[in-house]
Amino acid sequence: MSESDFEAPPIGPDAAGEGAPPGPPPPPENRHDEDDRLKSEFVSEVVDRLHGGDIDGVRSLVEPMHAADIADLFELVGRDDRPPLAAALAGLIDGDVLAEMNDWVRDELIDELSATQVAEIAGELETDDAVAIIEDMEEADQRAVLRALDPDDRAAIEEALSYPEESAGRLMRRDAVAVPEHWTIGQVIDFLRAGEEITTDFWEVFVVDPAHRPVGTCLLSWILRTPRRIAIADVMKREQTLIPVDMDQEEVALRFQKYALISAAVVDQAGRLVGMITADDVVHIIQEEASEDILRLSGAGEDDINEPLPQTVRRRLTWLIVNLGTAVIAAAVVGLFQGTISHLVALAVLMPIVSGMGGNAGTQTMAVAVRALALNQLTSSNSIRVFVREFRIALVNGACLGLLLGIAVSLIFRSTDLGIVIALAMVINNLVAGIFGVLVPVTLEKLRVDPAVSSAVFVTMATDVMGFFSFLGLATLWGLGG
Amino acid sequence: MSESDFEAPPIGPDAAGEGAPPGPPPPPENRHDEDDRLKSEFVSEVVDRLHGGDIDGVRSLVEPMHAADIADLFELVGRDDRPPLAAALAGLIDGDVLAEMNDWVRDELIDELSATQVAEIAGELETDDAVAIIEDMEEADQRAVLRALDPDDRAAIEEALSYPEESAGRLMRRDAVAVPEHWTIGQVIDFLRAGEEITTDFWEVFVVDPAHRPVGTCLLSWILRTPRRIAIADVMKREQTLIPVDMDQEEVALRFQKYALISAAVVDQAGRLVGMITADDVVHIIQEEASEDILRLSGAGEDDINEPLPQTVRRRLTWLIVNLGTAVIAAAVVGLFQGTISHLVALAVLMPIVSGMGGNAGTQTMAVAVRALALNQLTSSNSIRVFVREFRIALVNGACLGLLLGIAVSLIFRSTDLGIVIALAMVINNLVAGIFGVLVPVTLEKLRVDPAVSSAVFVTMATDVMGFFSFLGLATLWGLGG
Numbered sequence: 001m002s003e004s005d006f007e008a009p010p011i012g013p014d015a016a017g018e019g020a021p022p023g024p025p026p027p028p029e030n031r032h033d034e035d036d037r038l039k040s041e042f043v044s045e046v047v048d049r050l051h052g053g054d055i056d057g058v059r060s061l062v063e064p065m066h067a068a069d070i071a072d073l074f075e076l077v078g079r080d081d082r083p084p085l086a087a088a089l090a091g092l093i094d095g096d097v098l099a100e101m102n103d104w105v106r107d108e109l110i111d112e113l114s115a116t117q118v119a120e121i122a123g124e125l126e127t128d129d130a131v132a133i134i135e136d137m138e139e140a141d142q143r144a145v146l147r148a149l150d151p152d153d154r155a156a157i158e159e160a161l162s163y164p165e166e167s168a169g170r171l172m173r174r175d176a177v178a179v180p181e182h183w184t185i186g187q188v189i190d191f192l193r194a195g196e197e198i199t200t201d202f203w204e205v206f207v208v209d210p211a212h213r214p215v216g217t218c219l220l221s222w223i224l225r226t227p228r229r230i231a232i233a234d235v236m237k238r239e240q241t242l243i244p245v246d247m248d249q250e251e252v253a254l255r256f257q258k259y260a261l262i263s264a265a266v267v268d269q270a271g272r273l274v275g276m277i278t279a280d281d282v283v284h285i286i287q288e289e290a291s292e293d294i295l296r297l298s299g300a301g302e303d304d305i306n307e308p309l310p311q312t313v314r315r316r317l318t319w320l321i322v323n324l325g326t327a328v329i330a331a332a333v334v335g336l337f338q339g340t341i342s343h344l345v346a347l348a349v350l351m352p353i354v355s356g357m358g359g360n361a362g363t364q365t366m367a368v369a370v371r372a373l374a375l376n377q378l379t380s381s382n383s384i385r386v387f388v389r390e391f392r393i394a395l396v397n398g399a400c401l402g403l404l405l406g407i408a409v410s411l412i413f414r415s416t417d418l419g420i421v422i423a424l425a426m427v428i429n430n431l432v433a434g435i436f437g438v439l440v441p442v443t444l445e446k447l448r449v450d451p452a453v454s455s456a457v458f459v460t461m462a463t464d465v466m467g468f469f470s471f472l473g474l475a476t477l478w479g480l481g482g
Numbered sequence: 483m484s485e486s487d488f489e490a491p492p493i494g495p496d497a498a499g500e501g502a503p504p505g506p507p508p509p510p511e512n513r514h515d516e517d518d519r520l521k522s523e524f525v526s527e528v529v530d531r532l533h534g535g536d537i538d539g540v541r542s543l544v545e546p547m548h549a550a551d552i553a554d555l556f557e558l559v560g561r562d563d564r565p566p567l568a569a570a571l572a573g574l575i576d577g578d579v580l581a582e583m584n585d586w587v588r589d590e591l592i593d594e595l596s597a598t599q600v601a602e603i604a605g606e607l608e609t610d611d612a613v614a615i616i617e618d619m620e621e622a623d624q625r626a627v628l629r630a631l632d633p634d635d636r637a638a639i640e641e642a643l644s645y646p647e648e649s650a651g652r653l654m655r656r657d658a659v660a661v662p663e664h665w666t667i668g669q670v671i672d673f674l675r676a677g678e679e680i681t682t683d684f685w686e687v688f689v690v691d692p693a694h695r696p697v698g699t700c701l702l703s704w705i706l707r708t709p710r711r712i713a714i715a716d717v718m719k720r721e722q723t724l725i726p727v728d729m730d731q732e733e734v735a736l737r738f739q740k741y742a743l744i745s746a747a748v749v750d751q752a753g754r755l756v757g758m759i760t761a762d763d764v765v766h767i768i769q770e771e772a773s774e775d776i777l778r779l780s781g782a783g784e785d786d787i788n789e790p791l792p793q794t795v796r797r798r799l800t801w802l803i804v805n806l807g808t809a810v811i812a813a814a815v816v817g818l819f820q821g822t823i824s825h826l827v828a829l830a831v832l833m834p835i836v837s838g839m840g841g842n843a844g845t846q847t848m849a850v851a852v853r854a855l856a857l858n859q860l861t862s863s864n865s866i867r868v869f870v871r872e873f874r875i876a877l878v879n880g881a882c883l884g885l886l887l888g889i890a891v892s893l894i895f896r897s898t899d900l901g902i903v904i905a906l907a908m909v910i911n912n913l914v915a916g917i918f919g920v921l922v923p924v925t926l927e928k929l930r931v932d933p934a935v936s937s938a939v940f941v942t943m944a945t946d947v948m949g950f951f952s953f954l955g956l957a958t959l960w961g962l963g964g
Contacts, residue, residue, distance in 0.1 A: 033861075036737060040863040066721075068740045076863040100740070102859070192706045202703045203685050203744065220702035221684045224674045239548075255518060257769055258550045258582070260762040262685065262744060279761035280742035286765060287739055290772030291853045297776060298849030299842060305854045305868050313878050316846050320883055323842045327835040328890075334834065338827045345820045348830035352816065353809040355834065356946070360781060360805045364798050367780030371773045372787045377584070379515075381522040381558040386787050396795050401802060464838070 365437025394434025847919025876916025
């Protein structure tokens with residue numbers, strides 16, 4: 001392993017950390033903690049050397065690192081330290097490092113580079129990684145980089161950029177290996193061995209007809225396990241999962257997961273092979289999409305700890321103002337019952353319990369429904385069944401919680417009437433939570449709105465409004481405030 | 483493609499759906515909607531034929547389907563239809579279908595099968611898939627199946643089961659292909675072609691030393707692109723990402739993502755090669771783990787729409803009762819200020835706004851922190867920076883929302899004092915939300931508690947309690963209730 005080739009770097013005059021005597025850097029196997037993250041001691045060591053102007057010391061620490069770890073290092077140091085770190089590591093930051101880097105951190109770094117430098121880095125990369133770097137740049141910068149690329153790379157990247165964002169066309173590599181159907185295994189092997197233009201890392205060979213439409217696929221392991229004289233048509237698998245070039249990346253990811261794919265052919269509208277997508281890119285997408293849903297459900301949108309502050313504030317504030325609107329509506333419902341409350345202040349004490357518990361139950365149901373929708377588990381075939389299921393859960397939970405709270409309130413406030421009212425309100429609000437928790441995401445999905453983005457605001461509004469209304473309304477009817 | 487070989491099946495006497503004339507089944511390309519889910523028309527067609535006793539009709543509809551789609555079909559039909567569907571499809575439900583099936587649906591189905599039948603199915607599968615099926619069975623059933631397996635399979639599965647749940651050892655395939663370092667590419671190719679025992683689907687060959695410890699790895703595409711006389715040691719990559727056999731599957735998934743792996747060697751404590759993990763299994767894990775976090779954050783735990791009702795109720799109810807405890811604490815805080823409220827009922831009307839908005843802001847911050855922790859983005863190197871960032875966001879958002887609400891309240895309630903009090907309370911509660919939104923998940927992570935599971939309850943408690951306390955407390959100090 002290269003790590004054993006690691007040598008202690010020369011120690012600069014200011015390289016020592018707080019109070020630590022100058023000495024060799026920690027051995028590289030100590031860079032990571034048990035969870036595979038860079039240790040904070042290692043990060044501070046790098047930062048200390050950087051601040052001390054010990055460029056050689058920084059480089060010798062970073063040089064043996066994997067591209068993904070160098071990318072992590074940039075995310076972990078402070079924002080102000082990133083440009084000097086990039087300067088210190090000139091030559092070590094290649095396309096692989098940029099491809100692994102958090103989008104926000106990368107954009108900042110790329111702003112510091114010239115178009116020629118970016119073009120040089122993009123030129124080294126596979127099309128999909130180069131596109132990932134270039135697609136986020138501003139129009140003018142993008143054009144400058146494209147001009148600086150060599151014509152072949154430029155054509156490939158421009159074509160990729162012509163597909164919609166987050167589509168298979170952006171995600172794919174264009175260097176899929178294709179062979180004609182009439183070849184033998186021997187011919188395929190000779191072609192692979194001789195072909196100058198063939199990419200180095202691939203997992204299957206696509207068999208195509210004369211119009212370049214895929215007719216089958218052959219894993220490299222099958223080729224290696226078969227005698228040379230056999231025809232590839234006899235070895236290949238004819239059924240294969242084809243990815244349309246304009247398919248959304250989330251659907252691509254679900255298809256990879258569903259059919260347990262390692263790589264898959266991408267075809268254009270005429271059914272011609274135009275590229276391939278590999279599982280390593282999909283792993284990224286799945287992680288991204290699934291964790292985006294967590295953020296969306298909570299109203300934090302596409303938030304990321306590396307995003308610039310003003311953008312984060314704007315997005316979160318917009319969402320909070322929408323929520324403020326629904327909170328005001330809920331408060332207005334309370335306002336309807338001021339008379340009742342002024343006669344029995346205990347109602348004001350107890351009402352947040354009813355609304356809050358409805359909110360909790362609604363959030364549970366909603367999260368289950370949003371996840372089932374995202375995984376294609378919840379479809380029109382079973383939505384009624386799922387609805388009934390959640391209704392029954394809500395009934396049982398509401399009855400249990402209502403009973404518990406009703407008895408406690410009866411004892412503490414010495415009022416059976418108040419106990420009965422809060423128990424009934426709890427049952428009603430749990431049913432509201434169960435109904436809206438399924439109905440809202442399913443309806444939004446039908447309307448082609450992302451259920452993860454806006455379900456919470458509707459569900460919480462329903463449980464707040466109905467929590468206050470049922471509790472205070474029942475109390476008024478029962479004559480508790482009279 | 484096999485789909486074009488599809489033929490219209492014989493139509494049974496009772497095969498017609500509601501009012502539809504009997505006719506050939508819908509062509510198979512119409513089975514899926516645009517999102518790759520089975521259409522509800524197709525599912526009802528299957529169910530109608532099943533209810534009509536038209537077993538041949540059911541089989542002819544299902545026969546051309548991919549294993550993953552057959553698994554989906556089982557999830558989409560009602561629970562009562564599953565055993566008769568399984569009976570109708572005897573022979574078509576192989577290990578691949580079971581491996582693709584939702585855990586809950588599979589467990590139900592397996593309960594219907596004899597140990598010998600399960601053993602027969604498990605015997606066809608790769609170790610990792612067989613283990614996935616067997617590990618969820620009850621102790622006694624598991625033993626019965628293991629006894630019915632042939633000795634080789636049994637040994638492999640028993641060894642896999644000896645590793646901790648959700649570890650690399652459970653996830654790995656044991657049939658990794660290994661060759662000695664001194665071989666040439668030609669020798670490797672001859673070995674692959676001749677070896678009877680070699681698995682068919684693999685993506686890299688591991689080069690091992692005499693003690694069976696990996697010293698390098700060689701993608702099959704490199705082998706195919708290299709002349710036979712070259713030594714494999716000159717082609718292989720010496721740095722490779724090794725997975726310890728006891729590593730948690732979530733860490734395995736992060737490592738695959740970080741280093742963009744397609745497959746990786748698994749090593750035991752002595753560093754010997756014991757198996758390999760491939761990206762298709764990891765895709766599954768990532769989806770699972772990421773979507774579990776959504777459910778955990780919302781207090782729904784490991785919920786799934788296919789889980790039996792009593793288990794779901796028990797888990798959700800437990801969580802709701804914990805939340806009931808915190809709601810009572812928050813209500814008790816309101817109880818401290820009953821005197822103030824009875825003098826100014828408007829406070830009861832407005833107080834849910836302050837607590838609710840704090841809850842929303844806290845949830846945003848918490849979701850961002852939980853995601854960053856799960857992605858290894860947030861470590862001890864940058865936790866203070868992230869904390870400061872969230873504090874600043876909270877300050878700006880709190881000030882904006884406070885100003886907005888303060889002005890509105892001053893105008894509507896014709897009381898500048900009330901406006902000032904609610905504005906101040908909003909700022910305070912937003913800061914509480916920002917502080918607890920980061921502090922709670924980071925502290926839980928440090929204590930080795932999953933932050934996704936229990937962050938919400940603490941954060942919401944903090945924003946509820948502090949929302950009521952700051953608003954009602956300030957109002958009392960300000961003399962609003964006097």
